Amino acid sequence: MNQIRTDIEPSLDLFLKETPMMDVRAPAEFEKGSLPSAQNHPLLDNDQRHQIGLCYKRKGPEKAVALGYELATPEVRKQRINRWLDFTKLHSEGYIFCSRGGQRSHITQEWLAQAGCHYPLIKGGYKAIRQFLLEQMDTAIRDSQVIIVSGRTGSGKTQLLLKLDNAIDLEGLAYHRGSSFGRHIYPQPTQTRFENNLAIALLRNHHYFPDKPLLLEDESRLIGRNCLPPALRDKMKSAPLILLEEPMEHRLNIGIQEYVVDNLNENIAVLGEQKGFDYFCTSLYESLERIKKRLGGKRHKVLHDLMDNAIDLHRSHNDLTGYRPLIDNLLTWYYDPMYDYQLSKKTGKLLFRGTQEEILQHYPNIMIQHQRN
Structure with missing residues (x-):
């Protein structure tokens, strides 16, 4: 019984x-x-x-x-x-x-x-x-050592984190890629749900990896509309860094995969082929419009023309090559200067810099070095 x-x-x-x-x-x-x-x-x-x-x-x-x-x-x-x-x-x-x-x-x-x-x-x-979850989250944040994985847009920070057991994918929890072009077709979780999911991820990490530092991607206070807890954000500001550096060609490939192929497939899965493609195109133009002021009128027009050409080529010949100059200029004119400025404000110690392959190869030694310090 x-x-x-x-x-x-x-x-x-x-x-x-x-x-x-x-x-x-x-x-x-x-x-x-x-x-x-x-x-x-x-x-x-x-x-x-x-x-x-x-x-x-x-x-x-x-x-x-x-x-x-x-x-x-x-x-x-x-x-x-x-x-x-x-x-x-x-x-x-x-x-x-x-x-x-x-x-x-x-x-x-x-x-x-x-x-x-x-x-x-x-x-x-x-x-x-x-x-209970909020109290556990406060404890986990207070007691955890944090290491930040930083790197320019398209360098593959999320992919790197997913290969490491003592990491939390904040963008995954927020259902947002953390950039102006990072929205998905489904809405983000409410702030309350995001906090609950983050608290659970933190307490699980703290329980299963008590002697390892917590690895997080470098994020601002807001990931889309979801806000990081102030205590965690404060800890991230001064945390030591692992700097992921990849060549532009690698970053362009990731950009096309994530912001074109993956986004389009997600939209088509929900809306069907034609409506999904139309929604994908509309989202691109809306994302570009959101950064118009920061770009300036001249650069915005250049990018708008490149986007027109990329979408026309994609629609007529299923050819994605038109997105390469668009993403290249977006990275060069918008994302890289913003990242370089944010990196210059970091106060945390640089533990290692290199490609994903180099970071994974040297990762055990990076952790030993961090523990000694």
């Missing part, structure tokens, strides 16, 4: 094991912020939650609870229970949570128990989970 599991407080173990969780809050609450291992199976939909909220304000808690049970018709109740049972069968090790560990979690538990399934909840709900 299976042992009945008990309700728990938020814990490190939940996130180290990527424990499945059933978020029974309304979809609007889930969209605002939840957890990467959580699935939304709400007790109340957005409209029902709104109705009950108004009733609570106007008539008090007893009337609001009564309205909740009134809205839970036999058909609605059956649908909810069946969905929850499906989740519990797939995830026998999971947990329930609502906003504060109150009525919604307990009603979900009660209905499941009546259907023969005893399933535990997380005490304090999402509010307690988020507080």
